[in-house]
């Protein structure tokens with residue numbers, strides 16, 4: 070590969086432009102810090118993803134989000150006021166009766182697909198997409214991050230929002246030694262894989278209001294109709310998600326076998342005349358954290374400013390990741 074050696078300087082480098090990295094980046098940018106985000110994908114959002122499939126659109130990562138904490142509710146209220154998101158449901162049926170679920174707390178989704186949320190947050194930020202960082206090292210009381218494509222990023226402070234095993238690998242590759250207690254705490258964090266399938270259906274699909282069911286203990290833990298959600302106006306695309314055990318069981322199986330199993334899982338919800346035209350698969354190696362760090366961020370001891378953030382810190386999922394990104398930015402600020 071043709072390697073260039075361009076150098077990019079900033080006060081804070083954020084690795085990962087998922088919701089944690091974006092929230093951290095916005096917080097620092099609003100406080101007039103020079104901040105650069107890098108992401109190995111050609112898009113922002115990480116595990117929040119809306120994909121173009123079978124002539125329509127489907128959410129293949131996160132499906133919705135909650136706002137249990139006032140700090141996050143304030144952002145959600147602003148996004149509601151801007152017309153970016155909508156309250157999709159106040160509870161999910163498990164599909165056993167065909168009746169809607171009992172009302173509990175609101176679940177929100179972005180209009181026209183979940184990707185709209187990270188895209189909105191990315192506005193005004195300096196984000197380098199399709200940049201894979203291969204290692205990070207300490208240099209001149211700050212940080213150097215080297216990308217596969219040759220760019221070198223130099224910063225005073227670093228925020229790592231990649232899934233924690235990946236963040237630890239980046240540090241190890243740059244010979245960075247964490248304090249024993251930090252290393253031990255970070256090594257406790259674990260994730261489960263997840264598999265998303267999107268079925269392109271011709272014909273009627275029967276799911277209770279608002280077109281989704283959730284059953285965490287069942288092998289297919291989530292089924293949702295992207296058309297009824299408003300993501301795919303013209304094409305019926307049904308998202309299925311496998312639970313962690315079922316994901317592990319099928320992780321290495323040939324696509325065709327897995328597609329056959331998922332086809333059988335969806336069949337009970339289809340009208341007799343409906344057909345499944347194609348099934349698209351997306352495997353997520355770090356879908357959901359299963360062991361979390363108790364704090365919202367971990368500020369590394371005895372090193373130049375380095376904060377870890379993401380959905381494995383204190384609270385999982387979109388809400389937890391967003392609040393973790395904010396906490397990491399707050400922890401970094403006094404060091405700039």
Ligand SMILES: Cc1cc2nc3c(=O)[nH]c(=O)nc-3n(C[C@H](O)[C@H](O)[C@H](O)COP(=O)(O)OP(=O)(O)OC[C@H]3O[C@@H](n4cnc5c(N)ncnc54)[C@H](O)[C@@H]3O)c2cc1C
Nearest residue numbers: 085087088089109115116131132133202231379380386387
């Ligand atoms: C299938 C699925 C369904 C889900 N459903 C829900 C749901 O309904 N509700 C909910 O609240 N949550 C849900 N979640 C969880 C939610 O998506 C995550 O908790 C949240 O998006 C995590 O955000 P994050 O910023 O911590 O991590 P990520 O979104 O994973 O962001 C990390 C980023 O780092 C980048 N990166 C990694 N390594 C490097 C590198 N070396 N160089 C450069 N960039 C790198 C990645 O490309 C990625 O963009 C779901 C997740 C999955 C996978």
